[in-house]
Amino acid sequence: MEGDWHTPVADGRVDDEVHLPGSKSLTNRFLVLAALANGPSLLRRPLRSRDTLLMAQALRQLGAGVEDTTAAQGSRPDWLVTPASLRGGGSVDCGLAGTVMRFLPPVAALASGTVDFDGDAQARVRPMGPVLDALRTLGVDLDDDGRGTLPFTVRGRGHVRGGTVTLDASASSQFISALLLAGARYDEGVTVHHRGKPVPSEPHIEMTVETLRDAGVMVDDSEPDTWRVEPSEVNALDVQVEPDLSNAAPFLAAGLVTAGRVTVPGWPHHTTQAGDAIRDILDAMGADVSLTREGLTVTGTGQVSGIDVDLHDASELTPVVAAVAALADSPTVIRGVAHIRGHETDRLAALARELGSLGTSVTETDDGLRIEPRAMQAGLFHTYADHRMVMAGAVLGLGVPGLRVEDAATVAKTLPEFVDLWHGLVAPGTSAAGAVTA
Structure with missing residues (x-):
């Protein structure tokens, strides 16, 4: 049209x-966790839109399987997500999706090999600096030519040390969610401290914490502006998206x-x-x-x-x-x-x-x-x-x-x-x- x-x-x-149809925010969070899980996951009634299709394709680029599976008669197909060893060597099209450009670099850091990120022209002005700097602090090798925006390259080594980072997430709560979603797979987990003006859209961080707990991940958010994810497996999911x-x-x-x-x-x-x-x-x-x-x-x-x-x-x-x-x-x-x-x-x-x-x-x-x-x-x-x-x-x-x-x-x-x-x-x-x- x-x-x-x-x-x-x-x-x-x-x-x-x-x-x-289902929530974009939940669909993309569930997709990321399912790709990092210890077995196949079933996402029922997911949203199929440009943002979520870009996320699914990006996870396929990293090695995960994301396939349509038969749902109830007359309804949209569900998604079956099969995790696999994450691999580099490809590129991720972020489109204009903040969830893709911010959630996937911490995942790509777990891959073996280089992953290039880019997106629409408008996406190249959206801030990325806080999450990229946080990944560097956690031991990730990446290159953005100092821009703090797309395009950039993540050079994965198959694992991430993890640890503690402090960042300013006053521009986007997605900077925090991005680190939390992948943090359970880091060697030391991850502890994220926010320092700056109040974080916008805090319900989205609560959503991230709840989806992690649904997958059996231990998250401590008892201290203001601090989130701790313990290193652990991520359990497979069988969820219906709101x-x-x-x-x-x-x-x-x-x-x-x-x-x-x-x-x-x-x-x-x-x-x-x-x-x-x-x-x-x-x-x-x-x-x-x-x-x-x-x-x-x-x-x-x-x-x-x-x-x-x-x-x-x-x-x-x-x-x-x-x-x-x-x-x-x-x-x-x-x-x-x-x-x-x-x-x-x-x-x-x-x-x-x-x-x-x-x-x-x-x-x-x-x-x-x-x-x-x-x-x-x-x-x-x-x-x-x-x-x-x-x-x-x-x-x-x-x-x-x-x-x-x-x-x-x-x-x-x-x-x-x-x-x-x-x-x-x-x-x-x-x-x-x-x-x-x-």
């Missing part, structure tokens, strides 16, 4: 269920914005996914929110209110929350998300520019945005190769008839079915393909 996407306008209130709660955000927002009702089945009652925060956010913005055994339901009340919200721990929700805020009846302040300037794009600058071009008053602050709703007129909403910007544009289209979203295909990074699912919810019977023009 190439070209501009003419986003559909809801014909009244939306009222439907949206069935979502639905991606961050990808649910635009669909649930549609329930609020159209005064309709949207249900996402299978919403977990206990989760480490940061996207779970969307429940409280939409409730504060005027929705009725109900979590039952069947799933999460968001019902609009006819009013969309602005809020003052700190999204430090759930920053991936910022684009969708900003889009809802632009359709609200009062101002919104989003705080605590300075670090998303280093995501797929500078999300704060991108949101301020694109919302402003449609007529909304947006002020970029040191750590977020102030959004004052104004009447908006249709135009072209640029996405900057950022999947979350596509989702934000879809939500805006509910209140801005005629809006066009540039390069909607980039949403395949985390949810290839997004445009089809959106048309099915907002404008049943319309063709997603027919809504795209060159």
